Amino acid sequence: MTGLLASFMAGMAANISGFNTVFANDIWAAHVRPGRDDRHYLRVGRIATVAGVALGVGTAFIAAGYSNIMNYLQALFSFFNAPLFATFVVGLFWRRMTPWAGFWGLLAGTLAAFASYVLYKAGVIDFGTELNAGFWGAGIAFVVDVLVSVVVTLVTTRKPEEELRGLAWGLSAVDLEDDAPAGDRRWYRSPVVLGVGAVVLAAAMYGVIL
Structure with a gap:
């Protein structure tokens, strides 16, 4: 029980820290009240922290259902x-994707998953079990997000490749020095090899379970 509570507390702390940072810097400072002093943004971050904790406590009542x-x-x-x-x-893999495509794709995917869950609860769609409804909702959200992102990308202006260096696949950050140890350059430490190995092991484990 102690370990379980400790893991929940650690996850909660990380989520709240990320929440107040994103809200204060990427939303409030960038779009709502830009150009204010640090004291103002610190106060906003503290308020966001309290609000985030309250929302987190509120979700416990939802989970009880x-x-x-x-x-x-x-x-x-x-x-x-x-x-x-x-x-x-x-x-990551399509450097043509635009910021607006990311925003609308993420919003559309979230709404699609929520809509599928509401329709399941209303009895309009039958996914079998509630767990299956979550899996189907995740798949629907992924597909809708990708489709909307592609469509919006084709009608919006892309970012210059110079601004994407270090962020998109195939565009390295030439202005950053590579400080990775020489041992990390070995083939068995390659992210591609490790990623493929993780996928193969996961597939093997699922096969054993099924």
């Missing part, structure tokens, strides 16, 4: 993680 925590987590993952992953993958 589920038969088990796995169904609840899978529903949340379909709402947020699946579309976020789709936006990340498309933006």
Whole structure:
């Protein structure tokens, strides 16, 4: 129980830190109240922290309505993680993708997952079990996010490649020195090899379970 509570506390602390930083810097300072002093943004970050903790406590009452925590987590993952992953993958490997495409794709994917879950709860769509509804919602969110991102990209202005260096696949940051140890250049430490190995092991584990 102690280890479980400690892991929840660590996850909560990381999420709240990320929440107040993104809200204060990327939303408030960038779009709502730019050009203010640091004291102002520090106060906004503290308010965002309190609000984030209150929202986190409120979700506990939502989780109480589920038969088990796995169904609840899978529903949340379909709402947020699946579309976020789709936006990340498309933006990483397709340098043509635009900022507006990322925004509208993420929003559309989240709404699609939420709509599929509401339709399942209303009895319009039958996914079998609540866990399956989460899995289907994640797949729907991913597909919708990718499609919307591609469509919006084709009608919006792309960023110059110089601004994407170090962020998109195939565009290295030439202004940064490579401080990786020589041992990290070995073939078995390559991200491609490690990634493929992780996928193969995951597929093997699923095969054993099935």
